[in-house]
Amino acid sequence: MNFRFSDEQRMIFDTASAFLAEVSDSAATRAAMASDAGFNPDVWQRLCNEMFWQGLLIPEDEGGLELGHVEMVGVLEKAGERLFSAPLYSTVLATTLLLRMPASDTRSALLARILAGEQVAVAHTRGDRDWATGGITASVTQDRVTLKGSSRFVSFGHSAEVLLICAHDNEQQLNVYGLEREHPGLCCERLATMDQTRAMAQLTLSDVTVEPSACLGTDVEHVVEDVLNVARILVAADQVGGAQAALDISVDYVKERQQFGRTIASYQAIKHKAADMMTKVEGARSLLYYAACIADEWRAGYADSATLAEAAAMVSASAGEAYFFNAGTGIQLHGGVGITEEYDIQLYFKRARATESYLGSPADHREHIARLLLDGD
């Protein structure tokens, strides 16, 4: 038993911190938010060339680094700390899905494009409260497939070169299709959202026809469910990083600010809030590292889907609430400046809100756990 990072892992995370400090400071985040695409393409190219995070999970024989979810989660945690605005999560999600599809030339070609710095996004849901898969249907005939419908909250769908589309066919089986962004009939537009650091798109398909060879996997509902549980763990990493940053910037602020002739950090009401923030983020982080280990075991075939789902539900509930608590409390500790556009705490607050309801709310995740514990005998 050794529940700590190796020296190599620490090195990866230190490098990540240094890179993100350079490319994702407050000004860079705000510039990315204000841009049409919601990210800076030069930064993305640098990330792909210098950091190679897009290849972190890809096996060596496909040209990747073949590292694990522990490394991935550590990098995403650093990205969350910096409010990083880039198609990193979306590309990792697409990669995870692709790697669970049967090996094929089409799959290898897509992985190669990801390695080369192209973006791939996943459309998997209508984007309703329950986040169920669906929204798009596939009518399959011998020589063609017709895709129809829409999908919301496609992370960085508007800038992706390729879209992976999860669609139910005539038999209600879930299949995955790969489509070029330019494909006729496919329209993908960025949604106007309250949090502007994680761009989201809406995808609409009106009678899009594709060759049967565009299908990457058939009858993969369970696979997609597993992949979405990995996605929840990836999002939780962002939340833990954000919750840590919200604590850090708030503590820095209260140490500077003077009222009643002393720094406000010396007031116990403030100290105790900060202590609670730390307790929440450390708890969420402990679950996060557990969940990352489980994702690696799942990938290696040692952990089953139920174990993965349990881990994802636990960490999503915990990290989602920790982030929102820390960012909300952080605004309170800032006083009036917490309500200004100028201070970053509001950006964390908005990202906390957005991620907390993405792929299920904390209450949904707890209900998942409740079903495991309480239903059936």
Next chain:
Amino acid sequence: MELRFTQADELFRAEVADWLSANLAGEFEKIRYRGGPGDEHHFVEERKAWEQRLAEGGWTCIGWPEAWGGRGASIEQQVIFNEEYARAGGPGRVGHIGETLTGPTLLAFGTEAQKSRYLPGIRAGQELWCQGYSEPGAGSDLSSVRTRAEFDEASGRWRINGQKVWTSLAHESQFVFVLARTNPDEKAHKGLGFFLVPMDQPGITIRPIPQLTGTSEFNEVFFDDAYCDASDIVGEPGDGWKVAMGLLGFERGVSTLGQQMLFQTELDEIVRIAKSNGAAQDPALRQRIAEAHIGLRTLRYNSLRMLSDNADDGSLSRESMIYKLAWSSWHRNLGKLAMDVLGPEAELLEAAPYELSKLQSLFLFTRADTIYGGTNQIQRNIIAERALGMPREPRGEAR
């Protein structure tokens, strides 16, 4: 990151489990799962005998060096022992204060003579200890202890006068370690000494304090010209604070996973009741039960991080600073959850006049979890000051 224990550790686990299943049987069967927090008054004699059985098997003080009768067990092995002990339903340990507090303190700060005098009795499970820190005027602010220790030239011994309070298991102990003032002209952390004092003497009076549970696990202890030998001070006069604080760092989380196993047993019982009485259909209770489950798993991975970080340096990691606050708050909430799952049934005693059920004890006694060993407020002060670098609390003038 490795979630699993090594094969060697798993062999050690099997050895512990085998020994426990062979020995925690027969005459000891009836003390399984007994004597834990809130239940300390039960089976005391049997548990003392059990302590000696453990000692004969070489299962007391396993983390101590071999030279003092321990096994020099690694942190992992100590964790495993505690886990297996809990899994087997091992009873509350009457010797835990000596084993986890007195022993390590003497190993770190004691003289060879003190070690030879006191370690074997603890190791053999024959000499039990209690902790004499708190006083009526010194609770959270431990450094304001007033109990006085003077060197008596005539007898060549230390003479102690004063009062301790909330002293757990004083009535079962042969010795108490006492934090007392050696220099009355010095305040707060200065001028204190750390003394090893026999309980069985005319100068010591023990008065049990009835608790909200109707039982009394803690006591008042009065010192009226009590004595200990000149050699029974640990360190020098004036070192008391350093020794007392050192002691608080020794436990290092090795018992946390075992403790969590007991928590799991409690949560399982609550889940069982919820499924049988309809509470499992209540959406609000479902959320709280799930939250309890998530919270307990959080404690587990917190502990694993804490134990892994401890592995190479002795300093307290960030995770260990939050641990007391996290587990005590979780456990206190569990006590209330148990009552809410039971509903009106929660009121009914096992028997008159005041025999509590396990869950009632849990509910009442978990209110103490957030008080002893540093209250939740004190824990938050520690986190804010030591982990987050925020200013220290101002001190008033001592009255």
